[in-house]
Structure formats: C-alpha cells, structure tokens
Amino acid sequence: MALIEIEDLEVTFGSGGRVVQALRNVSLSVCEEESFGIVGESGSGKSTVLRALCGLAPVTGGRMRIAGKAVPSPRDPEFYRRVQMVFQDPYASLHPRHTIDRVLSEPLAIHGFDRREQRVEQALDEVGLGAGFRFRYPHQLSGGQRQRVAIARALILEPSVILLDEPTSALDASIQAEVLNLLDRLRAERGLTYVLVSHDLAVVSHMCDRLVVMQSGEVVEHLTREALKDHVTKNDYTSNLLTASEGFTRDPAPQR
Amino acid sequence: MKPLLSVENLRIAFPSRQGPVEVVRGVSFNLGRERLGIVGESGSGKSQTGRALLGLTPVSGTATADRLEFDGVDLRNATAKQWRSLRGARMSMVMQDxxxxxxxxxxxxxxxxxxxxxxxxxxxxxxxxxxxxxxxxxxxxxxxxxxxxxxxxxxxxxxxxxxxxxxxxPDLLIADEPTSALDVTVQIEVLRILDNLVTQRGMSLIFISHDLKLVSTFCDRVLVMYAGRVVEELDASRMSEASHPYTRGLLNCLPTITGDSRPLPVLARDDAWLE
Structure with a gap:
C-alpha cells in the first residue's frame, strides 16, 4: 500500500495579476520503505512538492494522504513526528547561535520526549559525529558535518518518512559520497521512506528505485532505475537531461 | 613555442591568528593556446590561483612567485598602469555567479x-x-x-x-566555475558557446571547476589540486590512467547512472598528500 499519496496537487504563488502556478496536477505515490526520487531543473517545482507536503507552500488544490489519512492543515505534531525534512543548504538551515546540543534538543522538547541527553548523544553517534560535537556551534563544523547534524535533527524524532531536498548539492564530491552512504545505511537500518529531490540524475538513480521527472510544474515522466540505466525514456526532456549528465560533448546535441 | 603564460612556484598566504596560512603552495604550470582545467575541492586553492594570475588576490593576502609571466610581461611587479592595459583587454575572467x-x-x-x-x-x-x-x-x-x-x-x-x-x-580567459550555478542542460549550452568562441578566436582558456567529470570532457589538459598543491597533471583524454590516489578517489566516489556500487567508495585522505 502506498504510504504517501499525492493527487492533482496544485500550488499557486502570488495574487491578482501576478499569479505563478508552481505546481500543476502533480500526482505521485510513494510506497512504504521505498526511496523515491524527483528530478528537474531549477524552477521545475521539485522542491515545492516537498514544501507543500510539509505545509510550507500555499496549496490551492489536490489531495495529499499519508497512510490513507488526509494530511491535516495546519499540520499537527503527530504529522511532524512521522515526516521530517532535510534542507539543501547546511549553512543556512542551522541556527548560527545555537549549539548542536540545542539544535537537537529543541524538537525533543517540543514533542515531549524523555531521556533527551541520551537521545542527542545517540543521534550524533548514528550520523558518525560522536558526542564530542555536542557543544559546538555550526560555524565550527565543515559543510559535510553540518549536513550530518541536519540529518540527525530529522532522525531524532524517529520519523518514518524523511524528505530530502537536495541534501548533497552544496557539498564536494568526496563528501557527497559519505553523506549518500550514511543515508543509505540509515534507511537500511531503520526501514525509512525517502523522498529525494535533486537536479543530479546520477545521485537520484544511485539512491532511488523509482523517480519522476518534472518540468515547469508538471510531472513529465515516471521512470524506474532500470529504465534510466538502459536509457529507455519516452520524453525528449528526460533524454536531454540524461545526455547532459554524462558530461560535455563536442557534437551538437539535439535542441530542446 | 613560447608559452603564453608561465607560472613557477606560485604561493599565496593569508594572515591568521596562528601566523600566515599558505593556501597555494608552489603551483607551477605553462599555458599555450589550449584549454587547461584546474580541478579541486573547496579550499584547494584553485580559485585563488586563478585570481592571482589577474592580480586580484585580496588585499589581506600576499602572492609571491619565482616567475609569473604573461606574453613576456612580468606580472609580479606590474604597475597599476600595466595591469590596466592587461586586464580586460588581454586577459579576463568569468566569475561563478x-x-x-x-x-x-x-x-x-x-x-x-x-x-x-x-x-x-x-x-x-x-x-x-x-x-x-x-x-x-x-x-x-x-x-x-x-x-x-x-x-x-x-x-x-x-x-x-x-x-x-x-x-x-582577450588572449586568455580565466573561467572560475562558470557553470556551477546553472542547470545541467543550460550548463552544456553555455559550455558549447564558450568552446566555439575559444576555438574560433584561438584563445587560451583556464577552466576552474570542482567537477572532474565535466573538466575531463571539456579541457585538453587537467591540473588536479589538493590543499594548495598540484598533485597531478594529465591529459584529459587519459583521465582513466590517473595515478594519484586523490584523483582516483575523486573519480570513483561519484555515483553513476549505469554503475551500482553500494556503498560508494569513500575518499580516504592521506596526510602524505600534503607534502
């Protein structure tokens, strides 16, 4: 059974004469313990899907269900205990004047968890940082370490769904590999469900079994990892993305 | 043929509380009419190298070199007037964003x-x-x-x-991550334009990027930088024969659409590379 179901989702920004329709009729479903990918260029609305699910974007139409139940609006604490998000930029998503301990304890306090100290230490261990990082500030950490803290913050409420918005695009290639391995291991250990948004086809095909390709607010193609490997794509835009992700070629590529 | 640009033992240092920190430590290369790629991670000194060639090292930093020559002009002691006649007219720089x-x-x-x-x-x-x-x-x-x-x-x-x-x-174009802020498909379009212009006008190009795959498909020759040093120099077409463990690690740690290695090989850093 599908854990996350999104049907005909519409998101509209602005009002009056300047209306931007960021999402049009987006439908997708994500199964339990699956890793699902969303690929597209900037402005295609791929991040907006995640933000709409979390209640961070103005939804103007469509239905969203999690485990068969409609997502409440505004989102209740129970929703956030089940669904957590990791944002793109580890430099912007951690409070610069809060220690790591405070960053990780806050969600525990909000949701009334017990054994907070142990949980914080355990969460740091799980993302490979160790308790020694507990009383540092974000500026004392590298980009990869900060993204690990952001992942620990999402994991500390023991959610079943993690929404990943470009989790590695601000990181160097070698650090990206470490973070992707960490995400892979956590999913295997805890049976998590991932929805991963990225502009990098290689990252998505590495992490996800199924994916959708988005362009200007619409889903243009549903794909599986196998189809991507064999270059079986129906849509021109997807094949363009595939060619582009393989590096520069001197021969003129087909124009869009 | 005489190279257009020759750099020998370029060093750039910034002051810090613990004394000067060298971010570029003895970089040397010659550039002819070709596309040279400089690859490295953030903090490897690749952008500072590019900036020093144009005399754009931030005022707090100091750049020294045994030789820094552009078409017969010694850039180390160039006057403001000389710089004005070079920058823009004979060499220029495309920034990241x-x-x-x-x-x-x-x-x-x-x-x-x-x-x-x-x-x-x-x-x-x-x-x-x-x-x-x-x-x-x-x-x-x-x-x-x-x-x-x-x-x-x-x-x-x-x-x-x-x-x-x-x-x-200009005779020399330095492009510092010119396409990193762009989407993949737009990136390829911009690179194609750059490639055509460079070929048509017989310009030299220094292409600075963190993307080893992109650089190896776009440039003729690649310098790989690590912690302020060039650890490897090789022809772009012979990327697969890279011998330095850092270059190999960088090549291997990228996820690919066709391959399925799980977990991804992680780059193990070795202190010996710093020497």
Missing part, C-alpha cells in the same frame, strides 16, 4: 559597452556589444541590452557575462 558579479543597478548594455569603451572603440561600442550578445546565442540582444541583471535568468546572465569578458577579444 552572475547574480553577484554583474552590477545590479546598471543595464547589461551599459556594462557591456563600458568594457568596449575602456579598451578603445567608442564609436562602434553598441554594434560590437550587440554582435557579441548574438555570438553567445542571446536571441533578442536589443531587449537584453536594455535589461537589468535581475530581469534575466541565470543562464542568460551568465551568457551576458561571458559576452562582457569576450567583447574585448
């Missing part, structure tokens, strides 16, 4: 024509600028000339900046 590198309160046309006027050719400034915008495949150059940077998309802005840097027809 058009949002931060274009003047937000000047139209594209004004910024473009400023470059032409400064280096001679006042009367034909407008025609030259329009022709240049067409050369970077901007379909409606008149509209773009009148537009402000915020009215353009990232890809358009980057093309406008490339036009600005090429309108004076």
């Amino acid at each position: 058009p949002k931060f590198s274009l003047n937000p309160v000047m139209t594209i046309g004004k910024q473009l024509m400023e470059a032409v006027k400064l280096h001679g050719g006042k009367s034909e400034a407008r025609d030259k600028s329009l022709a240049m915008l067409e050369a970077v495949q901007i379909r409606d150059p008149d509209r773009v000339m009148a537009a402000y940077p915020h009215e353009l998309s990232g890809g358009m802005g980057q093309r406008a900046m490339i036009a600005m840097m090429l309108v004076t027809e």
